[in-house]
Amino acid sequence: MAAVDEDAFTLGATAVERVWVGRPEEPGKVHVHLLGEFPPMADWGFPALLGREGDVVRHADTAEELQEALRSLEEGDDGPALVVASELPERAVGRARPRAAGPGAASVAYLLERTEEASPLDIGKPASGRRAVASTLRLGGPRIELPRFVTLVGDWDGPTAAEPTAPNTAGRPWKESTLSAVSEGAYVPRARYLENLPSRWRFLSETCRGCGGTTFPARGICRRCGRSDALTSLALPLDGGRVVAITTVGKGGQPTEFDYQVESLGPYDVALVELARGMRVTLQVTDCPPGTLKVGDRVNTMLRRLYPMEGEWRYGRKAVPAPSSTLRRSPG
Amino acid sequence: MGAGHTRFGVREEGPRALLRNAVDAAFSSVDRGASRRDVGEAFLATLGFGGHQIGNSSAALAEEAGLVGVPVTRVENACASGGFALRSAAGALSAGAGPLVLVAGVEKMTDVTNARRRYWLGVSGDTEWERLAGLTFAGVYGLIASRYFAEHGDASEALVEIAHKNHENGALNPNAHFQKVVTREEVRAAPRVARPLGLYDCCPVSDGAAALLLTSPELAHRYTDTPVYLDGMGAGTDYLAVQERKDLTRFHATERAAHEAFRSAGWNRSDVSFLEVHDCFTIAELLALEDLGFAAPGEAPALTLSGATRRTGPLPVNPDGGLKAKGHPIGATGVSQAYEIFVQLRGQAGARQVAHAGHALAHNVGGAGATATVSLFSVG
Numbered sequence: 001m002a003a004v005d006e007d008a009f010t011l012g013a014t015a016v017e018r019v020w021v022g023r024p025e026e027p028g029k030v031h032v033h034l035l036g037e038f039p040p041m042a043d044w045g046f047p048a049l050l051g052r053e054g055d056v057v058r059h060a061d062t063a064e065e066l067q068e069a070l071r072s073l074e075e076g077d078d079g080p081a082l083v084v085a086s087e088l089p090e091r092a093v094g095r096a097r098p099r100a101a102g103p104g105a106a107s108v109a110y111l112l113e114r115t116e117e118a119s120p121l122d123i124g125k126p127a128s129g130r131r132a133v134a135s136t137l138r139l140g141g142p143r144i145e146l147p148r149f150v151t152l153v154g155d156w157d158g159p160t161a162a163e164p165t166a167p168n169t170a171g172r173p174w175k176e177s178t179l180s181a182v183s184e185g186a187y188v189p190r191a192r193y194l195e196n197l198p199s200r201w202r203f204l205s206e207t208c209r210g211c212g213g214t215t216f217p218a219r220g221i222c223r224r225c226g227r228s229d230a231l232t233s234l235a236l237p238l239d240g241g242r243v244v245a246i247t248t249v250g251k252g253g254q255p256t257e258f259d260y261q262v263e264s265l266g267p268y269d270v271a272l273v274e275l276a277r278g279m280r281v282t283l284q285v286t287d288c289p290p291g292t293l294k295v296g297d298r299v300n301t302m303l304r305r306l307y308p309m310e311g312e313w314r315y316g317r318k319a320v321p322a323p324s325s326t327l328r329r330s331p332g
Numbered sequence: 333m334g335a336g337h338t339r340f341g342v343r344e345e346g347p348r349a350l351l352r353n354a355v356d357a358a359f360s361s362v363d364r365g366a367s368r369r370d371v372g373e374a375f376l377a378t379l380g381f382g383g384h385q386i387g388n389s390s391a392a393l394a395e396e397a398g399l400v401g402v403p404v405t406r407v408e409n410a411c412a413s414g415g416f417a418l419r420s421a422a423g424a425l426s427a428g429a430g431p432l433v434l435v436a437g438v439e440k441m442t443d444v445t446n447a448r449r450r451y452w453l454g455v456s457g458d459t460e461w462e463r464l465a466g467l468t469f470a471g472v473y474g475l476i477a478s479r480y481f482a483e484h485g486d487a488s489e490a491l492v493e494i495a496h497k498n499h500e501n502g503a504l505n506p507n508a509h510f511q512k513v514v515t516r517e518e519v520r521a522a523p524r525v526a527r528p529l530g531l532y533d534c535c536p537v538s539d540g541a542a543a544l545l546l547t548s549p550e551l552a553h554r555y556t557d558t559p560v561y562l563d564g565m566g567a568g569t570d571y572l573a574v575q576e577r578k579d580l581t582r583f584h585a586t587e588r589a590a591h592e593a594f595r596s597a598g599w600n601r602s603d604v605s606f607l608e609v610h611d612c613f614t615i616a617e618l619l620a621l622e623d624l625g626f627a628a629p630g631e632a633p634a635l636t637l638s639g640a641t642r643r644t645g646p647l648p649v650n651p652d653g654g655l656k657a658k659g660h661p662i663g664a665t666g667v668s669q670a671y672e673i674f675v676q677l678r679g680q681a682g683a684r685q686v687a688h689a690g691h692a693l694a695h696n697v698g699g700a701g702a703t704a705t706v707s708l709f710s711v712g
Binding site: 114186187193223245247249251254256257258259262267271272282284291292296306307 | 376415447450459463464468469474482527529531574575607
């Protein structure tokens, strides 16, 4: 059983990135199902980002449509599938059964469920309690690559009888109370979080036709000359940033929102990363032990869980070491 | 012409009692006495840490200072609240608010839960992009230190020296939170809070208050034969988030404030006998020495390791122990720096007295360099 990065495990909502499922040498047809009005996946063309030519991309707008999609997954068996469900409506009930592993049949069912009903939830062992958050990720068949979306740590060595049905229960890095317990943190209202999502997820900046300056995060006004009527949106590259400064935050040095992370996973790195055009962003570092990255190193970014607030997880980018050139970055 | 100070540390008193004690001490310190009726205006520096009277706390100062009726304005510029309150008071004096203007700073920080404390320790920086990437101020200064090391080489030993020196000074200060010497080896061995910064690189969380009484130069001798003069002041701001700044290893707010202060006072750097700088983290003392113009960029570690900034050296820095050992009750800190200069310049600093103290500089920073003041004082 492959160990799966815990941050990625709960990344239910935010498949902004290209996702690739299938055998690297012979990518199979992918079924992509999306649910949820938030994030505004349809508006941003996410289905097209997620799928590739020949893929079946389906956008489910309601919990019922998602359930229908999941049922079709169980009934049909014509290729790998990815289910991404985000922001299920209150009391929505989802259902997903991991598909049998076998040669040529890769499957991923990934579901983030928020429900007060236990049945017919069948996505492993859902967390108990109110507003349960449950997710499942099954990997079968040959290698599955989900660039940026899920990081596999180690090779998958086939299903075993003892394979857990719930995601990594042994190392679950947060308590059930994490989402509800955080009430003393610095406050970023949901409205502001949503307002800044384009900058947080896609590094959306603004260039000024007046003075040529670039402003990041985008804020509707040129930081250099103050004009607000000559701005052009520009998404900065997500990869290839450079570490300008980096620190390892140890126990006692973390903001309250990150208590669960330090308690369960230990110290973490935070880097100031220089993107294109000299724009800088502060990013937590993941997928490598603290202290790995140094000033001057190149990093890529991945979409990950950031912090809990207002009873939900907030997502955004984290930095990862740029892979060596021998590693495959993304398909196509 | 008057200055008062409570002991800093974990105090039993609440913020009102701390204020009252500091203000009383300031009045008691006036050589020929001063009447509260002479106070025309007052300024209160406080963050309202933990939610202590987060709004309209000026009225509480008026009550505790025996000044009900007198206009009071609260100044909140995070850790630089005290410096900016002093600036406001000087402006009010110039505008004729005297004969006396009171400046008081207070913070009560130790009576809240650990989680709540760490929340409040982070409210003065950028929330959305920095704090919620996992940084408190220790983390932000950790970033700054890592950048400093990358640009100028490993300065770890200079940071050790600063922690050791300021604890040594604090051990002589009866008002200090920490009054014990910490060996260099203890500093090196302490757990890391935000690498490269360790526990002894960080100032403590303290309660405390300080107060100043200001009057105009022409009235000063009515109250004392040895007034301390505020010869020049400067202040500045910078982007709140460090990620917005081009340069991590210089605080432009400090540079601007220093430039303005020295220009308005007509002083040279060589006039200064000793410094009170904002060493919330040891790396901040290195930055301060360079931003204030006492060391070229990258030269502050060598200056520190030479011993020049020790209390007995040619340019003592933080003879009261600094924020590092004396403590950092946020609103009180900038006022406390002026208190220290007041007693040092008048030769009343006791065991920690600096030799030949005639001109002194106070440097107060808010957040990670987003606000700053520099004040220049002389005696005689």
